[in-house]
Amino acid sequence: MVARLHVCPQSLESFNFKDYHRTGPTVIIGSGFRRSGSVLPTGRNGFCLKQCRSFRGEDGRDVVEEKVAESAGKRGNLKGSGIWKSLSSTVLGGFGLRSRNSDEYRKAVAKLEEVCSSAAVQIGRYIVTMMSTGVILAIGFQLSGGDSQLSELVWYSWLGGIIIGTMIGANMVLEEHCRAGPRNVVISGSTRGLGKALAREFLLSGDRVVVASRSPESVQATVRELEENLREGMISAGASSKHLAHAKVVGIACDVCEPGDVQKLANFAVSELGYIDIWINNAGANKGFRPLLQFTDEDIKQIVSTNLVGSILCTREAMRVMINQPKGGHIFNMDGAGSGGSSTPLTAVYGSTKCGLRQLQSSLLKECKRSKVGVHTASPGMVLTDLLLSGSSLKNKQMFNFICELPETVARTLVPRMRVVKGSGKAINYLTPPRILLALVTAWLRRGRWFDDQGKALYAAEADRLRNWAENRTRFYFTDAMEMYTENTWVSVFSLSVVCAFIILSSTSSNFPGT
Amino acid sequence: MAVTTSISSPSLSPLLFSKTHHTYFPRLDPHPNFCKFDRCCLQTVSSRQNPLCLSSSGTWVLNASLVRAEASGNGREPMVPPYNVLITGSTKGIGYALAKEFLKAGDNVIICSRSAERVKSAVQSLREDFGEQRVWGTTCDVREGQDVKDLVSFAQKELKYIDIWINNAGSNAYSFKPLSEASDEDLIEVVTTNALGLMLCCREAIKMMLNQPRGGHIFNIDGAGSDGRPTPRFAAYGATKRSAVHLTKSLQAELQMQDVKNVAMHNLSPGMVTTDLLMSGATTKQAKFFINVLAEPPEVVAEYLVPNIRSVPANGSMKPTYIRFLTGIKAYSQIFSVKFAFGARRNRYVLED
Numbered sequence A: 001m002v003a004r005l006h007v008c009p010q011s012l013e014s015f016n017f018k019d020y021h022r023t024g025p026t027v028i029i030g031s032g033f034r035r036s037g038s039v040l041p042t043g044r045n046g047f048c049l050k051q052c053r054s055f056r057g058e059d060g061r062d063v064v065e066e067k068v069a070e071s072a073g074k075r076g077n078l079k080g081s082g083i084w085k086s087l088s089s090t091v092l093g094g095f096g097l098r099s100r101n102s103d104e105y106r107k108a109v110a111k112l113e114e115v116c117s118s119a120a121v122q123i124g125r126y127i128v129t130m131m132s133t134g135v136i137l138a139i140g141f142q143l144s145g146g147d148s149q150l151s152e153l154v155w156y157s158w159l160g161g162i163i164i165g166t167m168i169g170a171n172m173v174l175e176e177h178c179r180a181g182p183r184n185v186v187i188s189g190s191t192r193g194l195g196k197a198l199a200r201e202f203l204l205s206g207d208r209v210v211v212a213s214r215s216p217e218s219v220q221a222t223v224r225e226l227e228e229n230l231r232e233g234m235i236s237a238g239a240s241s242k243h244l245a246h247a248k249v250v251g252i253a254c255d256v257c258e259p260g261d262v263q264k265l266a267n268f269a270v271s272e273l274g275y276i277d278i279w280i281n282n283a284g285a286n287k288g289f290r291p292l293l294q295f296t297d298e299d300i301k302q303i304v305s306t307n308l309v310g311s312i313l314c315t316r317e318a319m320r321v322m323i324n325q326p327k328g329g330h331i332f333n334m335d336g337a338g339s340g341g342s343s344t345p346l347t348a349v350y351g352s353t354k355c356g357l358r359q360l361q362s363s364l365l366k367e368c369k370r371s372k373v374g375v376h377t378a379s380p381g382m383v384l385t386d387l388l389l390s391g392s393s394l395k396n397k398q399m400f401n402f403i404c405e406l407p408e409t410v411a412r413t414l415v416p417r418m419r420v421v422k423g424s425g426k427a428i429n430y431l432t433p434p435r436i437l438l439a440l441v442t443a444w445l446r447r448g449r450w451f452d453d454q455g456k457a458l459y460a461a462e463a464d465r466l467r468n469w470a471e472n473r474t475r476f477y478f479t480d481a482m483e484m485y486t487e488n489t490w491v492s493v494f495s496l497s498v499v500c501a502f503i504i505l506s507s508t509s510s511n512f513p514g515t
Numbered sequence B: 001m002a003v004t005t006s007i008s009s010p011s012l013s014p015l016l017f018s019k020t021h022h023t024y025f026p027r028l029d030p031h032p033n034f035c036k037f038d039r040c041c042l043q044t045v046s047s048r049q050n051p052l053c054l055s056s057s058g059t060w061v062l063n064a065s066l067v068r069a070e071a072s073g074n075g076r077e078p079m080v081p082p083y084n085v086l087i088t089g090s091t092k093g094i095g096y097a098l099a100k101e102f103l104k105a106g107d108n109v110i111i112c113s114r115s116a117e118r119v120k121s122a123v124q125s126l127r128e129d130f131g132e133q134r135v136w137g138t139t140c141d142v143r144e145g146q147d148v149k150d151l152v153s154f155a156q157k158e159l160k161y162i163d164i165w166i167n168n169a170g171s172n173a174y175s176f177k178p179l180s181e182a183s184d185e186d187l188i189e190v191v192t193t194n195a196l197g198l199m200l201c202c203r204e205a206i207k208m209m210l211n212q213p214r215g216g217h218i219f220n221i222d223g224a225g226s227d228g229r230p231t232p233r234f235a236a237y238g239a240t241k242r243s244a245v246h247l248t249k250s251l252q253a254e255l256q257m258q259d260v261k262n263v264a265m266h267n268l269s270p271g272m273v274t275t276d277l278l279m280s281g282a283t284t285k286q287a288k289f290f291i292n293v294l295a296e297p298p299e300v301v302a303e304y305l306v307p308n309i310r311s312v313p314a315n316g317s318m319k320p321t322y323i324r325f326l327t328g329i330k331a332y333s334q335i336f337s338v339k340f341a342f343g344a345r346r347n348r349y350v351l352e353d
Helices: A002-010 A017-031 A034-054 A059-096 A102-144 A148-178 A193-204 A216-244 A257-271 A297-325 A348-367 A394-403 A406-419 A431-443 A463-486 A490-514 B032-047 B053-067 B094-103 B116-130 B144-160 B184-210 B235-257 B283-292 B298-312 B328-340
Strands: A186-187 A208-213 A248-253 A278-281 A331-335 A374-377 A428-429 B084-086 B108-113 B135-139 B163-167 B216-221 B265-267 B320-326
Touching: A102 A148, A102 B084, A148 B135, A186 A193, A186 A257, A186 A297, A186 B116, A186 B135, A193 A216, A193 A278, A193 A406, A208 A216, A208 A257, A216 A248, A248 B135, A278 A297, A297 A331, A297 A348, A297 B094, A297 B144, A297 B184, A297 B235, A331 A348, A348 A374, A348 B184, A348 B235, A374 A406, A394 A431, A406 A428, A428 B135, A431 B032, B084 B094, B084 B144, B084 B216, B094 B108, B094 B116, B094 B298, B108 B116, B108 B144, B116 B135, B135 B144, B144 B184, B163 B298, B184 B216, B184 B235, B184 B265, B216 B235, B216 B298, B235 B265, B265 B298, B298 B320
Parallel strands: A186 A208, A186 A278, A208 A248, A278 A331, A331 A374, A374 A428, B084 B108, B084 B163, B108 B135, B163 B216, B216 B265, B265 B320
Antiparallel strands: none
16 A cells, blocks of 8 residues: 555656745745745646656647647746736836826726735635645544654645646646637627627637627627628737637627527538537527516517527537537626526516526536537626616616626637537536635725726727727736646645545555454 | 535536525425415315406405404515415426416416417316316416516506516527527527516516505426536526526515605526426436436426415515525425435436337
8 A cells, every 4th residue: 555655656756845845835825926936836747747748648739748848848838927027016116106097097096906816816725725725634634643654654745735736737628629620609698798709719819700690780899890800910920920820700690589590500600610619599688687577578589589499599500510519618607797607686587587598508508518619608707798788777886897798808718718629518617716716805996996986987998999909818818727727736635635545545554453 | 395405516417596696585384374374265265166367366465364463564465375376387388287287276376478279278278177266367478578567557456456576488499409509599589488488577566566455476487407517418408597587586676775665576496307408408318317207297396386375475474585496405306306216206307228
């Protein structure tokens, strides 16, 4: 039993685990983001390269992986320095100008907050994972009871856990890059709001997108606009625009509650793109916030047929197409208020349709168990779109300041996860617990974020937003991949606890014969 | 009686309806005194042949207000039997059985359904049993807003007010297939009947009852999937039933928010009932087993449900309730009894092999 445990550290002799431990956590907790960003990833990439080579012997792959690892290191550095630069500039510029210009001050605060939030999320994740490994480590020592051989074992197992966790994480990042080819995406209701932002984000990730909406005019306008965005994206990306070479956008008018239209949409997508990888049922309707009595027949009918009938018909059509595809496909249904089952007064109809969709999802999960079609949910949280804002009161708007996000921000988080989704039944959420925590912590900063006291919108119009956003985008391209990477460090916690359990068992069994 | 056990056995069929996860107010036992009162009124009503609705209800209000003075604390007229009951989709299945049971208990009933001839024949056969002035029928397609409004005005014309409104109309298009094989028409019918129809009915019912001095109670019938258990082979039906329970919950919150005291929303769970809706799905071995073990004919279910429904307005409480026929304990005991009594209920409704 002991020999088996020794196997793992022996193969990695070059790493002095005690040193690694001492530098690892202290660097992270002590000095913050920059050093943790640069030190840890390079260490991890070392591990991952080793492992990947031993797992797969393909030469071509290795080269790719090495390149990726290099770029990962570079990106890490680049990102760290970028953040520090912008942080210092905002601190210096923002607070200096405070008295002179409130507008610039607000901008600076928003920028500062954005920087801090991304840094805080990263640091928080590392701290939490490291602390939990530390706790288990301490428990391990407690259990070993000072026995030097056993405490050595605990150290080895801790290191083993970290290595396995990072390897799995790194593998995911690498796999994402290996599968970086363009995906074919269909998004319903994508001429406004979140749908449009998602379409744009997919497009700029190099995917082929089908835009669909009820009115043919708005579809045409959206396609033109997205093509324009794509062109700008290619220019700003310059030489590295290779991944945009296959990107294209097409559109068709489609009323999701008409079975004929939905079929037409599926056929159109197949004839234009060949196959469909991802189908997003984004079309949704809500007719304002008021009691059920004040909804007209037509309102209720539209909400039900768009949200429930539309999603069911689209899902079925997508399944029919994807079942026959060798690669299968993934279907996303959008969550909304009420999905979780909590009551939604004033939007009773909308809430109950969204709750019904959750049930549909769980039933489909069972029906699709053996097929290659994945059914997932995506939850955008609260997004500043017409759906949310129509008929919202002043008080609502004050609340929106804290928790709402611009559609582009949400899309940027959701799209990379949607692109690499595997299996079935995944939930891709924007409002994860750390984000909610952050929103609560920074509530005082967010008071006048989107709406002022009179409920007037303070955020820029879509076109202006996009101009600023295009510049940011290239710089932060790797952040989401990094986020996914740290999430998998949890595996190390898990593996470590398994090893601990194993040690407990082995130590008790060795004690029993003696007594 | 107020059983809220939770079943968590994965082996239970998804067809099993009993709700477990949501926390609702446990159902209150009928007031002990009121049980007696209930019975006495039953006798009197049944002893009268062909009672005139208006005058008789007027006298009843007087009598009952003496008996139950304590219930009318908030200025609302107390709700006393006979109740005026409206049941949608009530020309067959559970709806019909419920109507019959309410009539037996002495209440006045309005039935409705999509097909004019079914309404006609149902009204005819009910009138044969219970007399002319006790039951009325009209055609109503719950998916059409105008039809539901007409139904309300029909009810107001015939009965002046409605005490108990049961949203029973539901459909699963009588097809049990994976979603990818389901047809457009079936899916649209299921969703529009179960979700849209229910919402329109709820809206009209609340609108009507807000202006009634006696107030009113609305019951939504749940179904497979309303507890969140997956419903493969009838995904669309399950989704609509889950949304129905959610709608009840949201509307309860809404009514509370608006400080409405005289209208209450409830859920009603009939469990598994041997109607066309369920029997059309008896194709797999598992489904057949559970139907034989757990399902009951509509008459049995109605016999249990109606006294419980009637006890809600009777005890004067406006708290939301969730009345279940098939509770967790019941389901378990039936499954175990089958296992131990060597198939006492085997092949009851459908032939297992």
